[in-house]
Amino acid sequence: MEGQLNSRYVELNMGPQHPSTHGVLRLKLLLDGETVKNVEPVIGYLHRNAEKICELDYYCDSLIYFDRMDYVAAMNMEVGYLEAAEKLLAIEPPERVKWIRVIMAELNRLASHLVWAGAFGLDLGMITPFFYFFEEREKILNLFTEICGSRQETNYMSIGGVYQDFNDKIIFKIKQFLKQFPKKMEGAYSLFIKNDIFLSRTKGIGILEPEVALSYGVTGPMLRASGVPYDVRKDAPYLVYDKLNFDIPISKGKDVLARCIVRFEEMRQSVKILNQALDKIPDGPYFNPKAKKSLMIRLRGEGDVYARTESPKGEFGVHLVGDGTVKPYRLHVRSPAFKNLSVLPFLSRDVLIADMVAISGSIDLVFGEVDR
């Protein structure tokens, strides 16, 4: 067909600056009328060489690049990196720190899902829920500001500990927040789930069979919405998740609606985890004396480790190789959104353009993490 005029198919370029691509995704579409025949995602518009810079910095400095990978869930990224780094450097955080990390990670999971829900609503043309979700998120960020002094890119945890201890006031404030949160969330959720337009735009769209999902490396809420109950918090528990009582929501729907429902159910589970953790948090030191601030840049690591954690997008893995110096030799990140995005061409074959927007919205893309 080279050089011939092909009037049946139209090529359309969407992005890299487009309101519904959640950042800087470029999609090359091949269209037959309004039906998508083929999609080719072009990524890399936010490739910020984080992996290279981590090799040039000390172990403790790499944390800030992890904050900025999945920038709406900075705490979860920090937990992911520290799981690997602490294994490599053989530093065990004290018990209280583990609980604090769980609390912060779950709070940030809530914030991340709230951002997703707001943006997903915008994708489907609903502006109202956005304001409700962001209002709740704003409250979480206020808590973060109080605990660690920063709103979004918190840089709160450090190797072997956290930068500041929790006090009773903080715990009280988080409890206060959790008391009103479920009601507010359910209210905004009903804007989604009781809306006929929303249902008809999401039901039966973007069906992902579990075998396909596994073969493409899809994880997280997307995989669970296809009926595979894989959650690192349950299957390979880290921190203190094995001492907490929670469920892994799965759905048999396999479609966009199922992913939405699974994410909201996850928020309810996070609230459950938070309530338990706030009651059970033990007393003790908040950092390991082996990794005091003055000793931090002298930590040396050798060998290689791989740690996986559950970020709001899916399985977040960090492969860290040390050569006995104070800097990492190689650091590689398994970013869940990167893998989840790779299934988009498969999902959007022979669907309408509008449905493709719904599908890509349901993946929960964050480009800091896809491109790194």
Place this chain on the structure above:
Amino acid sequence: MPYEVKEEAGKDGRKIFLIQKENFLELMTDLRKQGYDHLSLITAVDFRDRIELVYHLQKSASNFELLTVRTVTYDSTIDSVTSIWESANWDEREQYDMMGVVFRGHPNLKRILLPEGWVGYPLRKDYDLSKNQYVNMDDEGNDRVSFDPGDGW
């Protein structure tokens, strides 16, 4: 088994298989048949004289238990596993982009994160960070990479 697999335990207790590059594809095919249906991550590590490739596999039937397969290549080529796991497609493109590992049999081996035409493989240890490269766009929207700033910079 017609080939030899060395098994060892990693620093963090995970199971590691060491395999010769020649038998690599056979082992991977066998592992897929044994139920390792989730390829989690492909990492290439540059040791200057050789490149080590690390594959992390998971088995969905038994709680996604982790298995690491490790192999070494001296000429930066390795067989592609895209025919076994779909997810290898983007992973291998990323490693090609960053490390310059050529995956034999990959259907679409081109750069994924950096623009086409970029010189060098940035995550290699001998990549020269002091030389700046600039990207310009032509009328069709394709990238043009060059060492001189040119128009618009």
Place this chain on the structure above:
Amino acid sequence: MKTGDAGFITTTLENALEWGRSNSIWPFTFGLACCAIEMMATQASRLDISRFGSEVFRNSPRQSDLMIVSGTVTKKMAPRLKRLYDEMPYPKYVIAMGVCVIQGGPYNQGYSVVMGVDRVVPVDVYVPGCPPTPEALTHGIMLLQDKIRKREGK
């Protein structure tokens, strides 16, 4: 005014125009990375940016007159940014939000990040921070309004 009444009238008209312009800045959503989320927060409930007449975020460069570059500009993105800037109608303004956009920020040792968006497009107001808080961005917009009213740089 020395030149007479007509001169007097034109100046006031221009002043009125600039006043109107400064209170109806339509930003172009140029969200690239982490800072974009804070830009969204500026637009959302707590720090309602519409109090300053800038609530109409446009997705098309042709309808907007302020580009808030929020997030890291990579080398691959820079030519696209320039093209979108060129497509905006005059008068147009640029706010550089976040240290990445100002000088490369945390990524300035690397190979693929542009060391400051002012190498690609001219910038009117710099808002430092990583990420700047929504309050800081609001302050930046107010500074820009001042600048427009005083007609600096004209």
